[in-house]
Amino acid sequence: MAQPPSTTKSLLARAHSPDSASRIFDDKIQYRSFYLRPSSPPPPDAREARRKARRDRALTRSKQKPAPLSARARRRLGLYDLPRDRQRYALYEPLLGLWQGYVRELLGNELYTGGQAAAAKLSAGEMHGAEVEVVRSSCPSRVGIRGIVVKDARFVFEIVTPRDRVKVVPKEGTMFRVEVLLEDPPELRGEGQNQGQQGREGQEQKMPESAVPGDDATTTRTSRPRKFVFEILGDQFLHRGADRANKKFKTHFLKNV
Amino acid sequence: MAHVEQGKLPTKGKPWHPILHQGFNHKIDLVLPDECYELVKQKLVERRAPPVYYRVVMTLGQILDGLFFNEYIKRGNILMLSEGRKTVENVFSLREGLLTMYLDKETYERAGLVGKPHGAKGGRGVKPRWIVSYQLRDPCMLHGKKGFDRLTYACKNVLNQPLTWLFCDLSPTPANPDPLQQYAPVKFTSNPGLHPALQVEMPTLTIPSEILTHGNRPDLEDFATELYEWFSLVRLGSPRVAANDDIDTYLSRYRVPDDAGPTTKSKVCKLTWQGFLTADWVRGLLIDVLATLPSRTWFSLSATSFSQGMTGDGSEVAFLRPPNSAGQYLMWEIKGQDA
Numbered sequence: 064m065a066q067p068p069s070t071t072k073s074l075l076a077r078a079h080s081p082d083s084a085s086r087i088f089d090d091k092i093q094y095r096s097f098y099l100r101p102s103s104p105p106p107p108d109a110r111e112a113r114r115k116a117r118r119d120r121a122l123t124r125s126k127q128k129p130a131p132l133s134a135r136a137r138r139r140l141g142l143y144d145l146p147r148d149r150q151r152y153a154l155y156e157p158l159l160g161l162w163q164g165y166v167r168e169l170l171g172n173e174l175y176t177g178g179q180a181a182a183a184k185l186s187a188g189e190m191h192g193a194e195v196e197v198v199r200s201s202c203p204s205r206v207g208i209r210g211i212v213v214k215d216a217r218f219v220f221e222i223v224t225p226r227d228r229v230k231v232v233p234k235e236g237t238m239f240r241v242e243v244l245l246e247d248p249p250e251l252r253g254e255g256q257n258q259g260q261q262g263r264e265g266q267e268q269k270m271p272e273s274a275v276p277g278d279d280a281t282t283t284r285t286s287r288p289r290k291f292v293f294e295i296l297g298d299q300f301l302h303r304g305a306d307r308a309n310k311k312f313k314t315h316f317l318k319n320v
Numbered sequence: 321m322a323h324v325e326q327g328k329l330p331t332k333g334k335p336w337h338p339i340l341h342q343g344f345n346h347k348i349d350l351v352l353p354d355e356c357y358e359l360v361k362q363k364l365v366e367r368r369a370p371p372v373y374y375r376v377v378m379t380l381g382q383i384l385d386g387l388f389f390n391e392y393i394k395r396g397n398i399l400m401l402s403e404g405r406k407t408v409e410n411v412f413s414l415r416e417g418l419l420t421m422y423l424d425k426e427t428y429e430r431a432g433l434v435g436k437p438h439g440a441k442g443g444r445g446v447k448p449r450w451i452v453s454y455q456l457r458d459p460c461m462l463h464g465k466k467g468f469d470r471l472t473y474a475c476k477n478v479l480n481q482p483l484t485w486l487f488c489d490l491s492p493t494p495a496n497p498d499p500l501q502q503y504a505p506v507k508f509t510s511n512p513g514l515h516p517a518l519q520v521e522m523p524t525l526t527i528p529s530e531i532l533t534h535g536n537r538p539d540l541e542d543f544a545t546e547l548y549e550w551f552s553l554v555r556l557g558s559p560r561v562a563a564n565d566d567i568d569t570y571l572s573r574y575r576v577p578d579d580a581g582p583t584t585k586s587k588v589c590k591l592t593w594q595g596f597l598t599a600d601w602v603r604g605l606l607i608d609v610l611a612t613l614p615s616r617t618w619f620s621l622s623a624t625s626f627s628q629g630m631t632g633d634g635s636e637v638a639f640l641r642p643p644n645s646a647g648q649y650l651m652w653e654i655k656g657q658d659a
Contacts, residue, residue, distance in 0.1 A: 199430045206432025
C-alpha cells in the first residue's frame with residue numbers, strides 16, 4: 064500500500080511545499096513521455112544522420128496541408144496544364160485588375176507609408192495575378208521578363224508575357240519587382256507626399272525609398288499614375304503560397320544583396 | 321629592332337605590341353641628351369600638331385544613340401574612357417569599337433548582360449566584379465537587333481547615370497556636323513612641356529658586355545631596374561639625380577648606380593605630354609624620334625596609363641635605346657595591380 068520512495072518526489076519535496084510538490088508531480092512529471100531515442104545527442108555517424116534527415120523530411124512533407132500531389136496525380140488531373148489558346152496575355156488582364164484591388168484592400172493605409180508592416184502583409188499575400196518584372200538575377204537571360212503570374216509554385220513563377228508566351232522563371236537568385244497603381248484622388252493628397260514607396264521583404268530594415276514611375280517628365284503630376292512598388296527577393300520566397308501564409312519572416316542580413 | 325618603314329606602321333612584335341596594347345595613356349615622357357634638344361624641338365614639337373581631347377558628360381545611352389553612334393562608332397574611330405576606378409566604381413571604356421564595362425555585382429545582375437568575372441578568383445568574402453564587353457562595330461549591333469536591344473534596355477534602366485568621359489577622335493578628318501558638340505564638351509590640347517638643360521649625374525647607359533655574353537639574367541634585371549629607377553627620378557625632376565646633389569645620407573640613401581660603369585655629369589632635356597593620348601600617337605612619336613635622332617644618341621620614351629585601381633598605380637611602358645647601339649633597346653612593361 065505504501066508507495067516506494069520516489070527520487071523525484073523527494074527532490075521535489077526539497078524545493079516545494081508538500082501540496083505544490085504533489086501538484087507539480089501530478090501535472091507535469093507523472094504522465095510525461097520518456098523518449099527512448101531522443102533527438103539529441105546528434106547521430107553518431109553519417110548513416111544515422113542521413114536516416115534521420117530522411118525521416119524528418121518525410122515527416123514535414125506529410126504535415127504539409129494541402130498535401131502536394133504526386134507527379135502521377137498531377138499529370139492525370141491535368142490541373143496545371145495551360146493549353147496554347149489559354150496562354151494569352153489579354154485573358155489575364157482582368158485577373159491583374161482583380162489582384163490590384165486585392166492588394167489595395169490588403170494593405171490599406173500601408174500603401175502610402177510602406178515599410179515593415181506592408182512587407183509583412185505582402186509576404187503572406189497571394190501572388191497569382193500580379194504583374195511582375197524580373198529586375199535582378201544571377202542568370203542574365205532572366206532579367207527583363209515581364210508578365211502576369213499564372214502559377215506560383217514552390218520554386219518557380221509561371222508568367223504569361225505580353226507576347227503570349229508562358230515563361231517559367233525560377234525564383235532562386237532572382238528579384239521581382241511588382242508595381243501596384245494607387246487610387247489617386249489628388250485633392251486629398253496634397254503636394255507633400257512621395258511619389259510611391261518601396262518595401263523589401265525578408266531583409267534588414269531599410270528606409271522606404273521612393274519609386275520612379277518611369278513616365279516622361281512632361282506629364283503633369285496629377286495625370287501621372289502613382290504607384291506602390293515593391294521587390295520580392297526570390298531566394299527568400301521559396302515556399303508555396305499556402306505555406307507562406309503561416310510563415311513568419313524574420314529580418315536577416317543577406318550577404319548577396 | 322626591325323627596320324621601320326615610313327609608310328607602313330608596325331603593329332607586331334616588340335616594342336610595338338606592348339605600346340599598342342596600352343590604349344589609354346595619361347603621361348608621355350621623352351628624355352634625351354641636351355645636344356639634341358633643338359633638333360627635337362623643331363621636328364617633333366613645331367611640326368606635329370599637339371593632340372586634342374575633350375571632356376564631356378554623357379550617359380551610356382547617349383553614346384549608343386543616333387548620330388553619335390553612326391558617325392563615331394560605326395564609321396569613325398574614337399577612344400573614350402569614363403571616370404572612376406575599375407575596382408571600386410563602374411568604369412566604361414571604348415577602344416576600336418570595343419565597349420568594355422567594369423561593373424560591380426549588383427549592377428551586373430540588374431543589367432542582365434552576359435559577362436566574365438573580373439579580379440581575384442574565389443570568394444574571399446569580397447563580392448566579385450564583372451567585365452562585360454560588346455564589339456559595337458559588329459553588323460549585328462544595330463538598333464532593333466536582339467543583342468543590341470538588351471544593351472539598350474540595360475542602358476535605359478540600370479546604366480542611366482550621366483558620367484564624365486574623356487573623348488579622343490582618331491580619324492584624321494573631323495566629322496561635320498560634329499555630333500559631340502551637342503553635349504557641350506570641354507576641349508583640351510596637350511601642349512608638350514619642355515625642360516631643357518637639366519644638369520644631372522648620369523650612369524652608364526650601355527648594357528655591360530659581360531652580362532650579354534654570359535646571358536646573366538639576374539644581373540641584367542638588376543641593371544635594368546636601377547636604370548629604370550634613375551630615369552623615373554629624372555622624369556619626376558627629383559633633386560637626387562642633380563649633378564650637384566649633396567644630401568645627407570641619413571635623409572636619402574640613393575646613389576646613382578655605378579656598378580656597370582662610371583657616372584658622368586651631363587645635361588639632359590625632357591619633353592612631357594600629359595592628357596588623354598592614344599596608343600597610335602605614342603607609336604607615331606616613337607617612330608618620329610627614331611627617324612629624327614642620329615642613330616648613336618640615346619633616348620628614353622615612357623608612356624604611363626591612367627591610374628584606375630584602388631591603389632592608384634597605373635601601368636607603364638618604357639623604352640630606352642642605349643647609346644652607340646642602333647637596333648638594340650631595353651623595354652620595361654610595368655603592369656598595375658588590376659591590369
